[in-house]
Amino acid sequence: xxxxxxxxxxxxxxxxxxxxxxxxxxxxxxxxxxxxxxxxxxxxxxxxxxxxxxxxxxxxxxxxxxxxxxxxxxxxxxxxxxxxxxxxxxxxxxxxxxxxxxxxxxxxxxxxxxxxxxxxxxxxxxxxxxxxxxxxxxxxxxxxxx
Numbered sequence: 370x371x372x373x374x375x376x377x378x379x380x381x382x383x384x385x386x387x388x389x390x391x392x393x394x395x396x397x398x399x400x401x402x403x404x405x406x407x408x409x410x411x412x413x414x415x416x417x418x419x420x421x422x423x424x425x426x427x428x429x430x431x432x433x434x435x436x437x438x439x440x441x442x443x444x445x446x447x448x449x450x451x452x453x454x455x456x457x458x459x460x461x462x463x464x465x466x467x468x469x470x471x472x473x474x475x476x477x478x479x480x481x482x483x484x485x486x487x488x489x490x491x492x493x494x495x496x497x498x499x500x501x502x503x504x505x506x507x508x509x510x511x512x513x514x515x
Contacts, residue, residue: 408477415483420462437463
């Protein structure tokens with residue numbers, strides 16, 4: 370297993386890291402990151418199926434994830450947002466489309482589990498529009514030589 374991590378500071382209050390790992394190792398490193406770095410964490414995915422799969426996996430690992438996507442009823446989405454805001458170690462799994470326009474204070478970690486399809490989310494992160502102090506992690510999956 371090979372892992373490459375690059376880290377840069379793009380703004381005073383933002384540490385941005387990039388984790389390069391094999392596709393098969395992505396879930397492992399996400400779980401590891403969540404366990405190692407406590408705090409309110411927002412994980413972005415590109416699809417509803419990815420949010421559902423990660424929610425199931427992280428529930429089995431007792432991480433108490435809160436899904437947030439367009440196929441949920443509005444009442445359930447609002448309920449999960451309230452739970453996320455109230456829990457200092459909350460874990461919100463959101464599709465990048467469903468999470469547009471969210472204003473959630475005190476998010477410590479933003480994880481792009483899948484690289485965003487548009488630069489809109491990445492630009493908001495770099496300009497600190499999501500929160501005042503947090504780290505951002507981007508996963509890049511590559512085929513690594515063994």
